[in-house]
Amino acid sequence: MKKIVTAMLGVFLAAGVAYAKDAPKEVTIDLIKGDKGAVTLPHEKHATFKHGGKEVVCKDCHHTLKGAKPAAGEEVAPCQNCHVIDTPKTVDGKVAPVLAKMNGPKAELKSVLFHTTCKDSCHKEVKTASDGVNLTSCNTCHKK
Numbered sequence: 001m002k003k004i005v006t007a008m009l010g011v012f013l014a015a016g017v018a019y020a021k022d023a024p025k026e027v028t029i030d031l032i033k034g035d036k037g038a039v040t041l042p043h044e045k046h047a048t049f050k051h052g053g054k055e056v057v058c059k060d061c062h063h064t065l066k067g068a069k070p071a072a073g074e075e076v077a078p079c080q081n082c083h084v085i086d087t088p089k090t091v092d093g094k095v096a097p098v099l100a101k102m103n104g105p106k107a108e109l110k111s112v113l114f115h116t117t118c119k120d121s122c123h124k125e126v127k128t129a130s131d132g133v134n135l136t137s138c139n140t141c142h143k144k
């Protein structure tokens, strides 16, 4: 019995480690060229927020997941697998909007895809974080 419990604990810990490695603590988003620079997303924090009493789930951002969280063995694909600069990519018969449309060295502001996921939805709805930070200000996400 003791042996079985130990073995099960081993499997559980291994799964836990794999999970921590899979879902990063922080991600740096630096996919679009321009003077606004990279954006650091506190990933783990975002995945444990409650928004209006509702838990923020993986699927809220990783919208191609089948369920709220990745199922065992289901891959979390990076956004740029489907969303690319300038020319929309067709994935499984659906058109994935561009990450951004470039106008020379600059991205057209209205075309920035991450603004749809981050700024124009959750951040605009919640407006102010529990620590008083203004979530809609450009500088909250852009440090330059």
Ligand code: HEC
Pocket: 029, 030, 031, 032, 033, 034, 035, 036, 037, 038, 039, 100, 106, 107, 108, 109, 112, 114, 115, 118, 119, 123, 135, 136, 137, 138, 139, 140, 141, 142
């Ligand atoms: C909720 C977070 C968030 C807010 C608020 C936000 N942005 Fe962004 N923005 C991003 C992310 C993420 C990217 C993608 C960064 C990348 O891939 O390099 C981005 C990219 C951009 C880009 C294209 C990349 C570049 O370096 O030029 C521009 C321009 C931009 N944002 C302008 C703005 C302006 C202006 C505001 C305020 C009106 C704003 N953003 C507010 C998250 C945000």
Ligand code: HEC
Pocket: 022, 023, 024, 027, 029, 041, 043, 046, 047, 056, 057, 058, 059, 060, 061, 062, 069, 070, 076, 077, 078, 079, 080
């Ligand atoms: C607030 C939005 C958001 C939430 C919620 C979120 N993620 Fe992410 N996650 C991102 C973004 C943005 C990236 C960077 C995407 C990229 O590299 O294309 C990312 C990256 C990842 C990556 C790395 C992908 C790669 O190979 O580059 C994994 C794995 C991941 N997330 C898993 C999860 C899991 C599991 C959950 C739920 C527990 C979760 N995410 C919740 C936005 C989110």
Ligand code: HEC
Pocket: 061, 062, 063, 064, 077, 078, 079, 080, 081, 082, 083, 091, 094, 095, 096, 097, 113, 114, 116, 117
């Ligand atoms: C496997 C391919 C794939 C991946 C990975 C993916 N997307 Fe998408 N995305 C699409 C497709 C296709 C659409 C078009 C919607 C549809 O027709 O269902 C879309 C639509 C969107 C939209 C809606 C755009 C609009 O104008 O309404 C946003 C925002 C978005 N994706 C953001 C993201 C972000 C952020 C990530 C990474 C965290 C991501 N996507 C990962 C394929 C993907």
